[in-house]
Amino acid sequence: MVMTAVFGVILVAGLAWVLNANLRVAPVEVNYAVPVAPQLAATGSGQTLYRIDASQSSVSYTIDETLAGATRTATGTTHGVAGDIVVDDADPAASHLGEVVVNVEQLTSDQELRDNRIRNDFLQSSRYPEARFSPTSTDGLPSQITDGTPYDVTITGDLTVRDVTAPVTLDATVTRNADALDIDATTTVKLSTYGAGPISIIGLVTTGDDVQLAFDLVAPEADQVNIAEVASGETELATGPTDGPSFSQTVQPVLERNCASCHQTGAIGSQIWTLETAGDAAHVADGLGIVTQAGYMPPWPASDLGVELQHPMRLADEEIDAVVAWASAGGPLDVDPATEIVPDEPxxxxxxxxxxxxxxxxxxxxxxxxxxxxxxxxxxxxxxxxxxxxxxxxxxxxxxxxxxxxxxxxxxxxxxxxxxxxxxxxxxxxxxxxxxxxxxxxxxxxxxxxxxxxxxxxxxxxxxxxxxxxxxxxxxxxxxxxxxxxxxxxxxxxxxxxxxxxxxxxxxxxYDEIVVNTYLAPAEIPCGPDEEGPLCDRDAALEELGRLYGPKGPVIANGLHMVCGTSPDELGVLDDENIARSSCDHNVYTEGTITSVLGHMHEIGQSFRMTLNPGTPEERILLDIPEWDFNWQLNYAPVEQIEIHKGDTIRVECSWDRDLRNRNLPAAYCTWAEGTEDEMCFSTMSVAKHTSNQGPPQTVSQNPPPG
Ligand code: HEC
The missing domain is CATH 2.60.120.310 (Copper type II, ascorbate-dependent monooxygenase, N-terminal domain)
Structure with missing residues (x-):
């Protein structure tokens, strides 16, 4: 019974991986202390020791960012920087820069939300607050140092960000003035080198891979500098005009009804943005305009194409307009910033x-x-x-x-x-x-x-x-x-x-007994036109799955074609936009009332759809997710009581965007398998079998059951 065996494995195939999104942790508390760097000493007679003064220095990043459809340049700056430099007038070539320590948790941009993101996700700088540059050599030092003359030098060394160390070369201009040494240095690094990008938050923001770093350092003589203890403070809330749209009348109710329960301290969204007071909202007013207008928040990936769903987490157009108008006016508050935002009863x-x-x-x-x-x-x-x-x-x-x-x-x-x-x-x-x-x-x-x-x-x-x-x-x-x-x-x-x-x-x-059925379709996503490597061959990729997951590794990838009547040749192609598609029709397994449906793919999923009786007059789209978001795998419950019977057909359709594949992974043909790097087109349908002695279910309410 090949089919049974295949189904057996398919049924329980695993789900996937998560961005660092659903953490229950306290909101970010940034420590603004100036970091401590190893100190050097001036030993020879011609040597002078200089020490970076954080209050006059900064380190910044610049990156291209597409936020809610508009591309622009994002810049963030920290004043938390420390390090020593020895200048040797007798032998300028013996001058050297010590280790430079930069506090990247303190990076501040024009968007508090971006800064929180960087701290929590991309640089994880709450965990790794310090980046370190350890110079190994300096080229281009002059044979004699004249005050006031800028010298172009190249400083080579290792840059450690998070837990990754990689070589970088800084192009620097060094000038010694009467009171201090000025160093301006720049370099370009790749986010991917440090496992920090390119950043892609579906539906909200994407970035390039290249990030420019600029060091703007002022180092007075060490015995003359009073190293500040605090690098920079949090930005003060600008008290906005009071003649803009009313926060308390138009925005606060929207936030209390639709946002506060997930964004209170300790709730799943609080790590990126904590909402306890009116001030918390005003601080990120422009961000709130962006996320509501883009439909990124509240999270609800299902479209309107399918059947009506219970408890949609979606704002009405007037509500979005209200938030956007308030944000465009600069987020003015007509209440005390300390006013509490209290979630409505769920x-x-x-x-x-x-x-x-x-x-x-x-x-x-x-x-x-x-x-x-x-x-x-x-x-x-x-x-x-x-x-x-x-x-x-x-x-x-x-x-x-x-x-x-x-x-x-x-x-x-x-x-x-x-x-x-x-x-x-x-x-x-x-x-x-x-x-x-x-x-x-x-x-x-x-x-x-x-x-x-x-x-x-x-x-x-x-x-x-x-x-x-x-x-x-x-x-x-x-x-x-x-x-x-x-x-x-x-x-x-x-x-x-x-x-x-x-x-x-x-x-x-x-009670009618709830049964969870799984309905699957194959996943065949070949390498893109610009990718190559031995694992781009499907057979080689399957062999690798066997090595990783044992003999069961490749079983589903092949077995699903028997179930669905498809073939790898037919499905394993990319269109002009590097999209692969798959579809499979199934007979209904369990009769009863549909109580909920859920779709599941991994990291490069693009869209998902589940349709009942496709191509017939009774066709119903049960769930349509036009833009797959791994972070929001919700169970959706139809409002209507939809009865399914043996002989009905369930069609599951998925598409994947090959361009979303993590560039740090080896190029490989992607099939259905267990790993986060593999893919799936998986769905569950929960069905209430009419087993109870109470007759068919009467009411439609409550939350969907899980998948
Ligand atoms: C079901 C829970 C939930 C609801 C409801 C919700 N959020 Fe969120 N929100 C989250 C989570 C979780 C994140 C972090 C998401 C991530 O990492 O992608 C988040 C992220 C955010 C961010 C940060 C975006 C960024 O990356 O910079 C903002 C701003 C935000 N939500 C605003 C809102 C607003 C405004 C509402 C109401 C209109 C809302 N949220 C409703 C859970 C929720």
Whole structure:
């Protein structure tokens, strides 16, 4: 039964990787102290020691940026710089620059949001506040130094940013004046060298790879300089005019209704922008105009092409106009900046925490494997059947948790899961592809006793199931959770994620059982015209998957073509814009009412669509995502009760943009596989089977169930 085997693996294929977006951390507190650099000493008689004075010096970056469609140049500056220089009048060639230390956390531009981004994401400068330039040689020093004469020199050395060190050459002009040494130096480096770009935040901002660095340093004689302790302060809030659009009347209600719950201290959006007071909004007024107008916030990637969806996180045109008008007027406040912004009561309540299940251990993901797939048993210790009416998956170390897929193993198969756990040394077991408990996985959910029931991927919201529907748990049932850790970033703390369940008090017989089905399409994305390398060959790329993920590695990539009646030759082509496309039709697995749908791709996903009965008079687009955003993998619940039946067709369509592929990765033909660097065209549909004794579900409300 080739098909069954293929489906078995497909069903449980993993999800993906996350930008550093969903961290629950405190907002950025910038430390404005001047950094400390190693000190030099003037030893010989003709030598003089100079010391950089932060109060007169700066280091800045300049980069081309396309923000919400408009290209311009962005510049940021820090005054946090330190270093020593020895000038030798007797032997000018023996003059030298010591290590220069720059505080990059203090980089400030005309956009506070950009600065926060840089601190949190691109330079991670909250974690690595200091960049260091260690000179190795200086060319072009004169044979005699005349005060007031500028000398052109080249300084070669190593620049360390974050945890990456690479050689750079500075073109510098050095002038000694009566009171100080002036050094102006520039160089161009690539963001990609330091793993910091090029930056691409879909729908908001992109940058080039080249960044110009400029050092503007003034170094008085060391015994004459009083090194400042504080490099620069935070920008003061300009108290704007009061005759602009009213903040309290037009903007505050929009923020309280649509933004504040995610941007309060500790909530998922607070790391980039914390919204507690009116002043917090005024500080970034222009940024708020940009993100609302671009549709970047609130996050809601689904378009209007599909069926109407519940609780759309989308602003009305008048609301966008209000924010933009206020931002264009400079963000004036007609209230005290300390006025609190309080989120409205959520439309969808958070599920109660009636039962919390944690991973059995804090698992140390392996730094050797960038994609570490680990399965764990969670035992809810069910003695009487129970209905789960909502849940939250809580990733512990968000930076490395790239997905969690939660399977229910029924009581009859319980021992299989425990045996599998016992087979592997250490905590849990390695589980690329599927959870590897028995072989009888089945896309319809419960068949064979093992089925996907819940999941988490970046952007996933807490779930409260629609009224009258629930996940059913029986006596002895276990969960097996497949964790995908992506440890290719630095420092890998142990993770102990958890899931919190909301349990019904009455019998599960009163609830229609929710089953999660998966529907997939192949992924065939060849190398672009300007890429080459041995892995651009599909067979070689599949062989590499086998090496990374074992014999199951290439199975889905090939198996899906059998299921979908497609071929790699047919799909594995790029159009003029380097876009690859894929599509697959499936028969409906489970009959019932659709409660939610979700699409999933990885980093180079471009668009996603799921259609019911395509090309027929009953055609319904269930979900259309024209611009895929990895950070926002939401579950979408149709407003209408849509019944599906055996014989109905589900079409899944994906497209990928080859140009989005990370340039630091080796060129490779991309197929369906487990790694973040691989791709998927994956979807889930949650269906309420009409199992309850209450008749068909009546109301439409609440949050979508998870995928
Ligand atoms: C569902 C939660 C959620 C809601 C609702 C939400 N945000 Fe966000 N917001 C986030 C997250 C998470 C980020 C960080 C995203 C990222 O890293 O791409 C973010 C980022 C931002 C940023 C920073 C953009 C940048 O990169 O510079 C701004 C500004 C912002 N949101 C404004 C808003 C506004 C205004 C609203 C309401 C109209 C809103 N948000 C609603 C979660 C949310």
């Amino acid at each position: 439309v969808v309540p958070e599920p109660r925490n009636d039962l919390e299940l944690k991973l059995p251990v804090a698992y140390q993901a392996s730094p050797e494997k960038p994609n570490d797939y680990r399965c764990f048993v969670l035992d809810p210790k069910i003695t009487d059947p129970v209905a789960v009416t909502g849940y939250v998956f809580d990733p512990d170390v968000d930076e490395i948790v790239h997905h969690a897929l939660i399977y229910r193993v029924t009581g009859e198969r319980r021992q299989d899961a425990l045996d599998r756990d016992a087979m592997d040394p250490g905590d849990g077991w390695e589980c690329f592809g599927d959870i590897d408990v028995g072989r009888s996985l089945d896309p319809s959910g419960r068949g064979g006793g093992i089925g996907l029931v819940a999941g988490w991927a970046p952007g996933q919201q807490p779930a409260v199931y629609q009224e009258g529907t629930a996940m059913h748990l029986g006596e002895g049932d276990l969960f097996v959770v497949q964790m995908h850790y992506n440890t290719r970033r630095d420092g890998v703390p142990p993770d102990q994620s958890s899931i919190k369940l909301q349990l019904a008090e009455d019998s599960p017989d009163n």
